Amino acid sequence: MSSTTINRSPISKPKSLLAKISQVSLPWRITLGYLTIMLLLPVAALLAKASTEKPSDFWRIATTPVALSTYEITFVTALVAALINGVFGVLVAWVLVRYDFPFKRFIDAAIDLPFALPTAVAGLTLATVYSENGWIGSLLAPLGIKVAFTRLGVGMAMIFITLPFVVRTLQPVLQEMEKDIEEAAWSLGASHWQTFWRVILPPLVPALLTGVALGFARAVGEYGSVVIVASNIPFKDLIASVLIIQRLEQYDYSGATVIGTVLLAISLLILLVINLLQAWGKKYET
Amino acid sequence: MWKFGVDPIPNKMAGRALKRWISWCLTAVILSVAIAACNIVNGRDRVELTLVSFAVTRAAYEQIIPKFTQAWEQQHQQIVEIAQSYSGSGAQTRAVIDGLDADVVDLSLALDVKKIEKAGLIQPGWEKEAPNGAIAHQSVAALVTREGNPKNIKTWEDLTRDGVKLITANPKTSGGARWNFLALWGSITQTGGNEDKALEFTTQVFKNAPVLPRDARESSDVFFNQEQGDVLINYENEVILAGLRGEKLPYTVPEVNISIQNPIAVVDKNVDKHRNREVAEAFVQFLFTPEAQREFAKVGFRPVDPTVAKEVTAQYPPIKTLFTAKDLGGWDKIQKQFFADEAIFDRIQSAIGKS
Amino acid sequence: MKPKTATEEKVWVKLVLIGGAIAYLALVLFLPALNVFLQAFKFGLGAFFHHLTEPAFLSAARLTVIIALIVVPINTVFGLCAAWVIARNQFPGRTLLISILDIPFAVSPVVTGLMIVLLYGLNGWFGRFLEAVNIKIVFALPAMIFASAFITMPFIAREVIPVLEEAGTDQEEAAKTLGATDWQIFWSVTLPTIRWGLLYGLILTNARVMGEFGAVSVVSGNIIGKTQTLPLFVEDAYKAYESQAAFSASVVLAGLALVTLVLKEIVERKTQIKDVE
Known part of the structure; x- marks a missing residue:
């Protein structure tokens, strides 16, 4: 199985350079090849389909009042959901990695449930638990807070499905992190708060940002669960993915692709900004 | 050093590994295609039919299909297997137009069947291919x-x-x-x-x-x-x-x-490809027999067959002004x-x- | 004196933190999930197992496992390569490449399905060709694999990259100067370093592949016993007023998707033994 080794390279003189390239090329090729076939080709098909619309038509379909309202609802709600999970994700990951307590393994395992449950089931169970006579919804109802079938419900579904992202991206980094440094900080008299802000948080930031970005992107695209907890009324809690499916089910491919393209472009832009921020942060750090 | 995407000296070893990897992937894909492809083999003693329908008909078809396959087997000494798919009418329409191998479609709206017709999969005039304007069951x-x-x-x-x-x-x-x-x-x-x-x-x-x-x-x-x-x-x-x-x-x-009328049609292009037109048409005809109509009535549809309609008339409140x-x-x-x-x-x- | 107060304070903080985390998880996760389990076992174990012997359920479970067995290894190989390329190289367009890798997250699963239909559907780019050579991709297993692979493409790379970056290259370079081959370096230096990231990536990939609904539903055709995966079966059972069958299948699906956790457990035990040695 060692046929990928570089030792048998026929040219011997510029070996170090060659070694570097040959070592580089296989992962590079797999990465680029796979990306092209599996990812860029389908995206190209989408863009090609969207570009069959005249620019004026494209603009018209993309900026109907209904479409505009779905963008706002989708992105703002997803952002809030991702940020909430960012805060609580740090807490949960920290607790799971650093402390021992009963049922820890069980709780750790359960973090992945939002992925494992079909999104439709997630929506169903959230709608049940948070509806006015559900377990949690009935406690909130006297306070005048309605969750199911409102925008809050959309946010709840997004929090639910993106929960694993932050926790799971932070866990490995926390696991690798040396405990000594914190302990050193403590023994030097730093408060918990100081230790957290100055010592623990900075190395976590890249992973945290990644987690939040992944969660955000996933929340933007979520369909299965939101369609059930939301009332799907435009301008109130209709999200973009549901609008796309509505178009698709009417065999309105151009409508679906145009909104799909806009959605893709905005989320990609946001991800790009986050990734740039991260790259910049790293440069700044060193 | 070296730049993004530039790979001036091709490496044989890496290339070989890549090839192996690709061929492995291809094998996986071909294998799965083969698994998928062997579904569409219609022989003399076995024939397969795919029914694509909107969701609420399911309870009726669960009863009707065994009755039909039994009748067909007795008459033609041939086993029929009917694969079924149930989902929203719009979603099913889109799927059939995009290549879902439906032989018979039962959809919520005539509009949906017309879309399939427009895509060239069903020949015009399907309304006349089956009794009662190709409406096998109705409701209000x-x-x-x-x-x-x-x-x-x-x-x-x-x-x-x-x-x-x-x-x-x-x-x-x-x-x-x-x-x-x-x-x-x-x-x-x-x-x-x-x-x-x-x-x-x-x-x-x-x-x-x-x-x-x-x-x-x-x-x-x-x-x-x-x-x-x-x-x-x-x-x-x-x-x-x-x-x-x-x-x-x-x-x-x-x-x-x-009067909510749900149309049914044979997908001409697909039955010609699968060579199962005979059984597809027989199945559609079977839906209009009293036997099948009774099954539709049992799960709440209003039957279109006059004699069956009379039998179950007590089950349904009368309508004064019925429009279509x-x-x-x-x-x-x-x-x-x-x-x-x-x-x-x-x-x-x-x-x-x-x- | 000082260490003592620190540990005392730590206990107090620890309890608050654990309490907060569990309260949050309970609200967001446990209560909704508990509801699913209660629904599944509402009519007892007998009814639960009865639903699991239906042929439609069995074939859906088989299909889901097949798809996971194909997609997870492919995406693991890709994910490791991509992570290595991105974490170990500086090149122009690196941030762009990371963002491209993130596309599957940015694309709504529904749109993913749409893309695959636009490519391989009857009216798609390759539709004519595929029809001529009689290969079915859409509404058959291949399209479901493509859709699942697309959606889970970034997970492993995304999990491994931060760990690789955090770990640095010193050890790898040390191994290289000692004359280790690439494979040796990978197996004995890189892999142990990234094992947690890789594992979490695997867990996420596997769970997501098995649970995916939106994209698969667009490309599967939902033919019972043939192209119906477990999530589609759940939806179908629910639509047919068989909520209990739906919830039972969800419980099984959740169990299947968490198979990787067992793997994690095993690796954890093994590495612990190693550490002791």
Whole structure:
């Protein structure tokens, strides 16, 4: 199985350079090849389909009042959901990695449930638990807070499905992190708060940002669960993915692709900004 | 050092590994294609048929299909296997146009069959290929209320009252909900009212709809399990079926009502490809036999066969003014006038959403 | 003296933190999930197992496992390569490449399905060709694999990259100067370093592949016994007013998707033994 080794390279003189390239090329090729076939080709098909619309038509379909309202609802709600999970994700990951307590393994395992449950089931169970006579919804109802079938419900579904992202991206980094440094900080008299802000948080930031970005992107695209907890009324809690499916089910491919393209472009832009921020942060750090 | 994407000296070893990897992937794909492909082998003693239908027919077909396969086996000494797919009418239509191997389609709206026809998969004139204009089962719209009907809802008119909360599926995604919408609209225009009045009426009704679930099934769930709303508009057959499954609630069938007619058609291009036209057509014909019609009636559809209809007439409340999609101008006009982008339904929704 | 107060304070903080985390998880996760389990076992174990012997359920479970068995290894190989390329190289367009890799997250699963239909559907780019050579991709297993692979493409790379970056290259370079081959370096230096990231990536990939609904539903055709995966079966059962069958299948699906956790447990035990040695 060692046929990928570089030792048998026929040219011997510029070996170090060659070694570097040959070592580089296989992962590079797999990465680029796979990306092209599996990812860029389908995206190209989408863009090609969207570009069959005249620019004026494209603009018209993309900026109907209904479409505009779905963008706002989708992105703002997803952002809030991702940020909430960012805060609580740090807490949960920290607790799971650093402390021992009963049922820890069980709780750790359960973090992945939002992925494992079909999104439709997630929506169903959230709608049940948070509806006015559900377990949690009935406690909130006297306070005048309605969750199911409102925008809050959309946010709840997004929090639910993106929960694993932050926790799971932070866990490995926390696991690798040396405990000594914190302990050193403590023994030097730093408060918990100081230790957290100055010592623990900075190395976590890249992973945290990644987690939040992944969660955000996933929340933007979520369909299965939101369609059930939301009332799907435009301008109130209709999200973009549901609008796309509505178009698709009417065999309105151009409508679906145009909104799909806009959605893709905005989320990609946001991800790009986050990734740039991260790259910049790293440069700044060193 | 070296730059992105530049690989001046090809490395044989890496290349070989890559090739191996690719060929492995290809094998996986080819294998899976082969698994998928062996589905479509129709021989002399075994024939396969794919039925693609909208969701609510499922309970009926579960009973009808064994009856048909048994009858066919006796007559032709050939085993028929009928693969089934149930989903929303719109979703199924899209799938068939994009290449789902349906031999027979049973859809909520004639409009959907027409879309498949337009895509060249069904030959024009399918309405005449089967009895009764290719309508094998029909239903009407019903109003389900809470136990004891506390808000005293009996007619379409009652839905506009203040404080009445109504659950109906979203006409944008649900074929059934389009029928509901047309029933509301027609209850005005078919009894002498003009379109302005109908628009005002339907806007008023949808103002009372706090939730628009994706399809009939989800609207039932919102109404029954999450106990939202005072009244649910649904297919009569869906209500009867829910009653059979234990969700018994009082319901009324308004006397001015729409005849919900669900069309059935053989997908010509696919049956020619699969060489199973004979059995596909026999299956469609079988649906019109009293035997099959009784099964449709058992799960709540109104049968189209006159003798069976007479047998079960007590099961269904009578309708005084029954109108059809044709009375509203036919499906092409209906789509354009009500459900297209920026058409009446969109206008109603933005009027409500913004207020 | 000082260490003592620190530990005392730590206990107090620890309890608050654990309490907060569990309260949050309970609200967001446990109560909704508990509801699913309760629904599944509402009519007892007998009814639960009865639903699991239906042929439609069995074939859906088989299909889901097949798809996971194909997609997870492919995406693991890709994910490791991509992570290595991105974490170990500086090149112009690196941030762009990371963002491209994130596309599957940015694309709504529904749109993913749409893309595959636009490519391989009857009216798609390759539709004519595929029809001519009689290969079915859409509404058959291949399209479901493509859709699942697309959606889970970034997970492993995304999990491994931060760990690789955090770990640095010193050890790898040390191994290289000692004359280790690439494979040796990978197996004995890189892999142990990234094992947690890789594992979490695997867990996420596997769970997501098995649970995916939106994209698969667009490309599967939902033919019972043939192209119906477990999530589609769940949806279908629910639509047919068989909520209990739906919830039972969800419980099984959740169990299947968490198979990787067992793997994690095993690796954890093994590495612990190693550490002791």
